Amino acid sequence: MIPQQASVLFKSNYTSNNQVIINQGGTSSGKTFSILQVLFCIACQNERLVITIAGQDIPNLKAGALRDALSIYYSWPELQALVKSYNKTDRIFEFHNGTIIEFKSYDNAQDAKSGKRDYLFVNEANGVAYDVYTELALRTREKIFIDYNPNNAFWVHDSLMGRPGVQVIISDHRHNPFLSAQTKEKIEALKLEDEEQWRVYARGLTGKITGLIFNNWFVCETIPEDAKLIAAGLDFGFTNDQTGFVLVYRQNGELWIDEIIYETGLTNTDISAALIDKGIRKSIDIIADSAEPKSIEELTRLGWKITGAKKGADSVNSSIDILKRYRLNITRRSVNLRNELARYKWRTDRGGRTLNEPVDSWNHLIDPIRYVALNKLRTTNKSKRTSWLAKAPQPPKGGVDYWAVVGDWKY
Ligand SMILES: Nc1ncnc2c1ncn2[C@@H]1O[C@H](COP(=O)(O)OP(=O)(O)O)[C@@H](O)[C@H]1O
Numbered sequence: 001m002i003p004q005q006a007s008v009l010f011k012s013n014y015t016s017n018n019q020v021i022i023n024q025g026g027t028s029s030g031k032t033f034s035i036l037q038v039l040f041c042i043a044c045q046n047e048r049l050v051i052t053i054a055g056q057d058i059p060n061l062k063a064g065a066l067r068d069a070l071s072i073y074y075s076w077p078e079l080q081a082l083v084k085s086y087n088k089t090d091r092i093f094e095f096h097n098g099t100i101i102e103f104k105s106y107d108n109a110q111d112a113k114s115g116k117r118d119y120l121f122v123n124e125a126n127g128v129a130y131d132v133y134t135e136l137a138l139r140t141r142e143k144i145f146i147d148y149n150p151n152n153a154f155w156v157h158d159s160l161m162g163r164p165g166v167q168v169i170i171s172d173h174r175h176n177p178f179l180s181a182q183t184k185e186k187i188e189a190l191k192l193e194d195e196e197q198w199r200v201y202a203r204g205l206t207g208k209i210t211g212l213i214f215n216n217w218f219v220c221e222t223i224p225e226d227a228k229l230i231a232a233g234l235d236f237g238f239t240n241d242q243t244g245f246v247l248v249y250r251q252n253g254e255l256w257i258d259e260i261i262y263e264t265g266l267t268n269t270d271i272s273a274a275l276i277d278k279g280i281r282k283s284i285d286i287i288a289d290s291a292e293p294k295s296i297e298e299l300t301r302l303g304w305k306i307t308g309a310k311k312g313a314d315s316v317n318s319s320i321d322i323l324k325r326y327r328l329n330i331t332r333r334s335v336n337l338r339n340e341l342a343r344y345k346w347r348t349d350r351g352g353r354t355l356n357e358p359v360d361s362w363n364h365l366i367d368p369i370r371y372v373a374l375n376k377l378r379t380t381n382k383s384k385r386t387s388w389l390a391k392a393p394q395p396p397k398g399g400v401d402y403w404a405v406v407g408d409w410k411y
């Protein structure tokens with residue numbers, strides 16, 4: 001059984017005789033989709049196998065590999081006929097032949113010692129610790145598939161590449177015939193923005209992405225109950241760009257941020273309906289991209305309390321400065337925001353020198369946070385700022401490159 005729509009990546013993975021098959025690649029080259037198709041084929045053809053798909057955490061799997069697996073499943077009738085059930089709670093496909101495909105994440109190496117399997121797929125492996133991988137690999141009888149975008153070299157490069165039985169397949173969007181021309185153009189357009197990101201995301205070459213803008217962010221499980229909502233931020237998108245909506249809270253002098261919407265194709269009426277659907281009250285302050293007065297007006301007419309961000313000449317950098325003064329706690333479920341933060345960087349020129357402006361892409365959730373910073377966390381007047389600064393707590397010594405504002409300190 002072969003999927004109707006298979007790309008060259010499917011074939012290379014399906015026919016590989018190696019024990020470890022590394023799929024390094026640019027964004028949207030079809031790595032995850034193809035490996036899932038291969039695993040579904042293997043599952044249909046073999047009885048009583050255990051196939052494990054491991055990711056960094058469950059929200060990542062849900063937004064990525066698991067969602068793709070379900071879309072493959074629902075569009076492939078022959079496959080559906082061979083699947084006995086899909087258990088949504090445990091995230092397990094069970095086949096009539098006794099084979100199962102499970103989606104799992106492991107907190108640490110000890111956790112990864114539980115269970116054995118025949119096939120393993122480590123999805124977005126740069127988010128999975130090496131000791132977790134080694135425990136899983138030790139308990140895998142047949143083959144291991146790995147995929148990732150190579151922002152930086154990591155354990156795959158250090159410990160797997162070049163070893164016997166290990167194959168490396170490098171792919172990029174040009175290998176994916178199922179991607180729209182617009183998406184391809186958008187990926188290629190990175191060349192004008194930032195050559196280093198283009199190498200990684202458009203060509204799948206191992207990068208050395210430095211100059212990340214935010215290193216003061218951390219994953220948290222939930223927003224603390226006593227956190228106060230500062231405002232929501234909204235960035236409008238449509239065809240190629242996602243509409244992004246976040247809630248920004250403060251508690252204990254730290255910011256707590258929750259991603260609510262990240263989706264293309266939303267009209268203003270859709271945005272309103274989506275917000276209501278997510279339980280957002282109309283009474284909260286929303287700060288939106290002031291470049292879209294018409295959208296702001298339309299949402300106002302739909303009953304939302306929405307204002308444009310106070311953008312000025314240097315507002316991008318000043319809002320970044322404001323946000324760098326806080327510890328940013330990002331909820332685990334904010335998968336797209338975490339991805340944006342992990343790649344949000346200063347532009348570099350052709351010679352690799354860092355410029356004083358961020359790469360203007362993958363910021364549809366970061367921009368709305370900046371809007372909130374501009375309108376709600378902004379300095380009110382300069383002299384006040386200096387006097388506050390003179391009394392401000394100083395950053396700790398010893399190589400800490402961020403520091404949180406303690407208590408209610410505000411500049
Ligand atoms: N064989 C395929 N058939 C249909 N669509 C595909 C196929 N392969 C990839 N795609 C589409 O391309 C998108 C990007 O593929 P994906 O596997 O997520 O890329 P990567 O993991 O390399 O970033 C998928 O979301 C899907 O829409």
Ligand SMILES: [Mg+2]
Pocket residue numbers: 031032033064147
């Ligand atoms: Mg992928």
